[in-house]
Amino acid sequence: MxxxxxxxxxxxxxxxxxxxxxxxxxxxxxxxxxxxxxxxxxxxxxxxxxxxxxxxxxxxxxxxxxxxxxxxxxxxxxxxxxxxxxxxxxxxxxxxxxxxxxxxxxxxxxxxxxxxxxxAPCSVLGEAAQTLGHALRHGVAGTPRVVYAELDDGFIPQAAHRKWLSETGAPWPYEDEFRVGCTLEHAGYYLAWLIAWFGSVRTVVAASAETIPDKTGAGAMAPDLSVATLFFESGVVARLTCSIVAPHDHSIRIVGDRGVLRCDAAWDNAAPVTFAKRLTLRRRLMETPFPRRVRLRGPTHPKVKRWGAAAMNFMLGPAEMLEALRDRRPCRLSAEFALHMTEVTLAIQNAGEHSGAQAMTTRCAPMEPMPWAM
The missing domain is CATH 3.40.50.720 (NAD(P)-binding Rossmann-like Domain)
Incomplete structure (x- = not known):
């Protein structure tokens, strides 16, 4: 046990x-x-x-x-x-x-x-992230050129967040969430995926701002909007947006030479992954309006039912660490991975208006895929 x-x-x-x-x-x-x-x-x-x-x-x-x-x-x-x-x-x-x-x-x-x-987060070990990683490794969309990732949660200060309670009655810590900020709280959900696939971020060019004043709670509030362009050492460029302002959008699109890989739900381990092939129709360049779903063969990991906004198995990360200890092997969620993700996230969060290009001082290798996603 x-x-x-x-x-x-x-x-x-x-x-x-x-x-x-x-x-x-x-x-x-x-x-x-x-x-x-x-x-x-x-x-x-x-x-x-x-x-x-x-x-x-x-x-x-x-x-x-x-x-x-x-x-x-x-x-x-x-x-x-x-x-x-x-x-x-x-x-x-x-x-x-x-x-x-x-x-x-x-x-x-x-x-x-x-x-x-x-x-955390450990959704990078989940089926959706691993399916996208499998598609990238197998060249489904060709060479990846750019990634657009969105983590917009809607106009949260106007939501009924005082009524959000956990299973045992703990309130959603809205004051803490506003002080800590949506970037520190949520950027990792896609940043972890990107680092797992493409490795280290070399340079962060970002801006962040507090666009909604007078939020609930005391003390200084963190930025409620951040937009970052991430330059990976592997050559890929990604744009990551986080906000608690813009309408809900948790989509990620990976644009390759052959078409676009897409997933629309960062917080759902079983979210569909699709590929839309690029084509020319009557001199018009477009992606097919009928994308095909990308699937992995065989079983993946235990799923949990949706609770609130998420359908994520939060124990995938701890389970990976316990298995690494048991098997005496390197852990996929390494300390290097955690440190690099923290540095990149803080660079985005603290960018403000005039930070310009920020060179990262930490590095980590791409993550070994789960055995069922090879």
Whole structure:
């Protein structure tokens, strides 16, 4: 029996536990949250053992197992560090840290201790992302030239976000979401896919802005819009847009020499992947209006039913780490991958109006595909 321990049991923790129900052979060793009432309610609902203090939690985590850090982003660095210093492997909700230097310090600590360190999101291991990767490797669209990726969520400040509750009644942390920003919260959903396929980003040219003033909550608010052009060392160029302003659009289009690969739902592991071949009809250049669906042969991974806006198995990442530990092999969600994704995301988030071209200081290799997506 492989084990994980949960640090933080707010809104997202219920999504992990619901995903865990679909995975065989993984159990929860212990749970901790700084809110005693929240901790009691969560553990009672899921019938899980709890630790009332952080010190008790770190001591109760089984040796060689994995901590899932599901706390608020501003606590990620300190708690990731505490878990690593206690000798535990760590899977962190995004972002790994709120500062590049802090992320680099976590990377160095994990490397020095011989521990695994990874960061969400893990949808890059899901069927949709792996199907697109398979299509790219097999040249379905020809040589990829440019990628357009959208992560627009609609005019969220006007949504009924106060009524968004998790399975055990935890509220969606809207104030924290507005302060942290949609780029840090969501860019990774497609950025992880892009880095997995194309490797390191060499240069980021981005702009970000707060376009909706007076959002709910106290303190400074993060940009609610960012637009980035990413220059990959492999030669591919991608444009990534994140906002909580523009109408909902989670599409990604990969334009190749032969046509366009497309997926329209970043948060659905089973979202269809299509290919529209480019053709000339009566002197008009176009993509066929009847794209064909690209499919993988055979079974892929356990799926979860849609809950709210997502149909994602949040346990794919922790499961990959546990399997890598068991098999004594490199983990697909490596510390290099997490660090590079963090640096690129922060470069986009903090770009503002005048940052210009930013050279990335970290690197990582493309990700090994899942065995069922070869």
């Amino acid at each position: 492989r084990q994980v321990s949960l640090l933080g049991c707010g809104f997202v923790a219920d999504l992990y536990l619901r995903s865990l129900q679909s995975m065989e052979g993984i159990s929860v060793a212990v749970v901790h949250d700084r809110d005693p009432a929240r901790l009691e309610r969560f553990c009672a609902h899921w019938k899980l053992p709890r630790a009332d203090t952080l010190e008790d939690f770190l001591a109760a985590v089984p040796k060689g197992s994995l901590v899932l850090n599901l706390t608020n982003p501003d606590a990620h660095y300190a708690l990731n560090r505490a878990c690593l210093e206690a000798g535990h492997h760590v899977y962190s909700e995004k972002p790994l840290a709120m500062d590049v230097d802090e992320a680099k310090a976590l990377y160095a600590l994990a490397e020095a201790r011989g521990l695994l360190l990874a960061s």
